Amino acid sequence: MREFMHYITNAFYSASDWNEDNTYKELNATARELIDFPLPLGLRLSLSSLATPHFATSYHLGSVGIVDGSISYLYTSVPLRGVAARSDRIPLPALLRSYRELHDIGPRLADTRGGPGLFPLHLPSWLGRSTAAAPSLVNTAPAGDRGGKNKSQLLYGRLYLPQSLLEGLVIKRFSRSLQVQLSAVSQQSLRNGGTLLGLVQYDKGKYGIEGLASSDGGLLGIRGLYNFGGDASPLASAANPQSAAGGESSGGSSTGQTGERERERIYGRFSAGGELYYGTLNKSGGMSLGARFATLPTHRGTPLTATLTINPLMGNINATYAVLAKDYCSLATRMEFNVYSYESEWAVGMELWSNRRPAGFLLGALPNPETEIVATRPRIKERSFQAKMEWRLDDPEPEPEAGAEARPSEGKEKYLGVFKARLDQNLRIGLLWEGRIKSLIFSLGSGVDLHRLDEPFRSLGLDVQYSS
Amino acid sequence: MAFNFNWSPLTADEDFYRRARDLLTTALNKSPKPPIIVDDILVTEFNLGSVPPDLEILEIGDLAEDRFRGIFKMCYSGDAFLTLKTRVQANPLNTYLCSKPSFTSPQPLAAASGLTIPLQITLSEIKLSAFIIVVFSKQKGLTLVFRNDPLESLKVSSTFDSIQFVRDYLQKTIEVKLRDLMMDELPAIIHRLSLRLWCPDQAPKDEDEVKEDEKETALNPLNSPPLDPVDPSGHLLDPTEITSWTLDGSPEVQSLFSQKNLMRVTSLTGSRLTSSLVNPLMQDAMFRAWAGPSERLDATSTPVSTPGLTRTSSFFGNPHTYSFSDNDSQHYGLPARSSMVNLSQATAGLSLGSGRHSKAGRKKKNRVVNLRRKTSSEASSEAGESISETASVDAPASEPIMPIREEPEEEISATNKVRFRPSMDLLQTPRASVETKPLEASVPVPETKDTATPTAPIRLPETLAPTRISEKQQPTEDAKVPRRRPGPQSDTSSVIMEQAWIMKMAGEIARRVYEEKTRNPALWEERDDAPPPAYEAA
Structure with missing residues (x-):
């Protein structure tokens, strides 16, 4: 579960029209979140509030x-009006969903950005619309977009009480494509009393570059990500304004022969990047290269994300594959291999959404057939077998789009809880069950070690979050 | 006085090495490891080598049945080696991130991916030079402190020797770690082990110690059958039973016993990376303590305090041989004794009119005096406490407490003989009766020590005068050792010293010694003697 402040920060990003995913650091975020989701430990209560916009x-x-605790405050110059902050209103996928759809890189390529409706807040658009949050955000975005886009800033501070640990974060936007982050930690036990990390992010849509400097060890780093193919390709970018303006509906309307053909196949975006670090004080460094292919939201088939990262210095090869098999089911695998030490690792992760009440939640429960019928998934309509065999799409059906538009009007939420599980080669299992009861969002997790069946539960935790 | 110990029996025992490896492995994995070490540290090879360390007794601050305090100088440059295996994280960025707060982490995507490399490190050519303060009390266990940094040099060879940078780094890091280990951790480990080993024997009264006893049994499955009966007997059984038992199987029992003790001590030594010189010393102290009680039972003529001392001294000679190898002591100890006897007699005749015994004692004393002069001459000038300490040091062996106090001043004058005479006179009567009758061997025992002292690296101040050893005792000397164990329990209660005081004294003495050495190192260097023949024999 994402913390409230994380959620607000994401809201700030979207309100200020910043694509936080267009960076090399987030290259394999989907698989990471599906597999390495954090397990709560112990009992934890959170009380949050978005007092003013x-x-x-x-x-x-x-x-x-x-017993420990923390107090955190956040100020943003961009008014977050309309952001669903109440815990009974927050769209669960915004907090809980792991699979990340690609953001549209169009807006920064083409200055004329038609609708802010592209802001997905990590939601697949067909999911994000389902609650009141999305429309409200839609309304918010323009204000932030126009008002504080270039000078928006965010201040965040957090004090952990028993440890006397202070965290601070400043995000300042200098221009449409330039943003600076400054994060600091102060604690007595740290060397020099704390550390400071500066991050300069430059996002041009087609590529994003980050430079960082840390006071700890004098670490300097640079990393960049370059997008090509799909909507980033020249062909697509030519058609991009239209598709961006049209939003999802552009998927249905053909944008030309080539574009049409692209979309018939697996339609996605390639990204490649690398990172390089050097510690000026300890004379050590590191680097890695990575590539990703991810389907775009407009892809009609099964959304998937595949990444490959290579660390040539350490001989480490890491491949992940994540797929949104159904809209209520995400799967991810990860393989690691080291060509020097011949060590390998694997891990699998899974995420199952349920629309049942938490009390009736069962492992692998399918969405209620009733809702299945009611909410005919508009965009992820299965292609017919024949169409697949012929490597083409089904005949276009304009109706589903209409259904998608209608969906937000649904009063009730589609999903009530999510079950996540992971397993790695050490036979350690992580189980997490998150959902909403009344106005409380809870997260119940446990770690299980199959190697020690006498006491398999290695950890147990419950996280309860309330916000207003 | 000096005593020899055989290095090879220590090192030839396969079982000892196995347990030492286990102990080392657990000790190394106990504390949280730095992030660069990603696996358990395994001790795969461990060998003490064939070259024994040089151990020199600089000062004995306190000596009694149940306690011992002394300062030793230890030098070692042998062929012991130790091989460790573990896996290390080769990615500096990975270890860099481990200790940093996540909030300011640069969050590299794959640059921090790990590369673990198996690492084998061999520590060899260890050179040690240290002043060791040993404080032993039956009730408080053994406290061992290094007064200075014991590690002189060390050769670290590893899998990465071909990489200069890594090799230098490992060398530096391991030296630092080893210094910390020896200065901080080792004393604690030894103290804990000593409590486990000795306290159960001595103090059945305390519940804790009983527990410890249980632990001990559990911990040392290797204990030979005789030991177990001894411990319980020490607590519960009457001395008569013990004596009978010891008499019956005295030689065998002794051998078993000494080996066991050796094993324990070796385990102690194993707990530290360096040679085990200190432990043999501890054994001797233990022997005295044990011997003291048993002898005390026998000796009734001398004042209460004296008997214990005299006996301790007499046993002192024996234990050194016992502790390391019974056979050795018997084999070459006897011939040596004969020659030694002659020497001792001659010297005695020359030097003093008193009986052989007294002379023998004096000779030892003389050696003590030498040691002391250097240390005590300066020390004597210092605070009264020091004087008392020195006095106690000198006195413990031959003389009871009362004479001790007088002696220190005399010692300062530098003639031990004078001091001892009065005490010797007191003691002579019993001794004479005993000694004349007893075999020459009784006398020789101390003599052997005398001869050995010059050569032997380990010297004890001869504070211990040869005690009168009854004829019975001599044949059964070996047997007595086990007896003494039970005995000390009763004695210890009476003779307990406050640990704090001991520590304080030890600290002062150590300081003085160190100062002395710094002032005129030449004096100290002179004392380094060639290793005694015993080593070669071994």
């Missing part, structure tokens, strides 16, 4: 043997 507070109380 500019100001949010959050209080945490945790108990893992000892």
Whole structure:
């Protein structure tokens, strides 16, 4: 579960029209979140509030043997009006969903951005629309877009009480494509009393570059990501304004012969990037190269994301594959291999959404057939077998789009909970069950070690979050 | 006085090495490891080598049945080696991120991916030079402290020797770690082990110690059958039973016993990476303590305090041979004794009119005096406490507490003989009766020590005068050792010293010694003697 402040920060990004995913750091975010989701430990209560559109507070109380807590405040110059901050209104996928659809890189390529409706807040568009949050965000975005896009900033501070640990974060936007982040941690036990990390992000849509400097070890780094193919290709970009303006509906309307053909096949975007670090004080460094292919939201088939990262210095090869098999089911696998030490690792992760009440939640429960019928998935309509064999799409059906438009009007939420599980080669299992009860969002997790069946439960935790 | 110990029996025992490896492995994995070490540290090879360390007794601050305090100088440059295996993280970025707060982490995508490399490190050519303060009390266990940094040099060879940078780094890091280990961790480990080993024997009264006893049994499955009866007997059984038992199988039992003790001590030594010189010393102290009680039972003529001392001294000679190898002591100890006897007699005749015994004692004393002069001459000038300490050091062997106090001043004058005479006179009567009758061997025992002292790296101040050893005792000397164990329990209660005081004294003495050495190192260097023949024999 994403923390409230994380959620607000994402809202800030979207409100200020910043694509936080267009960076090399997030190259394999989907698989990482599907497999390496954090398990709650102990009991943890969070009380949060978006008091005004500019100001949010959050209080945490945790108990893992000892009681600890934290207080955090957040200020943003961009008014977050309309962001669903109440825990009974927050769209669950925004907090819980792991699979990340690609953001549209169009807006920054083409200055004329038609509708802010592209803001997905990590939601596949067909999911994100389902609650009141999406429309409200849609309304918010223009204000942020026009008002504070170039000078928007965010201040965030968090104090962990028993440890006397202070975290600070400043995000300042200098121009449409330039953003600076400054994060700092202060604690007595740290060397020099704390560390400072500066991050300069330059996002041109087609490519994104980051430079960073850390006071710890004098670490300097640079990383970049370059997008090509799909909507980033010249052909697509030519058609991009139209598709961007049209939003999802552009998928249905053909944009030309080539584009049509592209879309018939697996339609996605390639990204490649690399990172390079050097510690000026400890004279050590590191680097890696990576590539990703991910289907675009407009792809009609099964959304998938595949990444491959290589660390030539350490001989590490890491491949991940994540797929949104159904809209209620995501799967991910990861393989790692080291060509020097011949060590290998694998891990699989899974995410199942349920529309049942948490009490009736069962592993692998299918969505209620009733809702299945009602909410005929508009965009992920299965291609007919014949169409697949012939490597083409079914005949275009304009109706589903209309259905998608209608969906937000549905009063009730589609999903009520999600079950996540992972398994790695050490036979360690992580189980996480998240959902909403009344106005509380809970997260119940446990780690299981199959190698020690006498006491398999290695950890157990419950996270409860309330916000207003 | 000096005593020899055989290095090879220590090192030839396969079982000892196995347990030492286990101990080392657990000790190395106990504390949280730095992020660069990603696997358990396994001790795959461990060998103490064939070259024994040089151990020199600089000062004995306190000596009694149940306690011992002394300062030793240890030098070692042998062929011991130790091989460790583990896996290390080769990616510096990975280890860099481990210790940093995640909030300011640069969050590299794959640059921090790990590469673990198996690493084998061999530590060899270890050179040690240290002043060791040993404080032993039956009830408080053994406290061992290095007064200075014991590690002189060390050769680290690893899988990465071909890479200069890595090799230098490992060399530096391991040296630092080893220094920390020896200065901080080792004393604690030894103290814990000593509590486990000795306290159960001595103090059945305390519940804790009983527990420890249980632990000990559990921990040392290797204990030979005789030991187990001894411990319980020490607590519960009457001395008569013990004596009978010891008499019956005295030689065998002794051998078993000494080996066991060796094993324990070796385990102690194993706990530290360096040679085990200190432990043999501890054994001797233990022997005295044990011997003291048993002898005390026998000796009734001398004042209460004296008997214990005299006996301790007498046993002192024996234990050194026992502790390391019974056979050796018997084999070459006897011939040596004969020659030694002659020497001792001659010297005695020359030097003093008193009986052989007294002379023998004096000779030892003389050696003590030498040691002391250097240390005590300066020390004596210092605070009264020091004087008392020195006095106690000198006195413990031959003389009871009362004479001790007088002696220190005399010692300062530099003539031990004078001091001892009065005490010797007191003691002579019993001794004379005993010694004349007893075999020459009784006398020789101390003599052997005397001869050995010059050569032997380990010297004890001869504070211990040869005690009168009854004829019975001599044949059964070996047997007595086991007896003494039970005995000390009763004695210890009476003779307990406050640990704090001991520590304090030890600290002062150590300081003085160190100062002395710094002032005129030449004096100290003179003392380094060639290793005693015993080593070669071994």
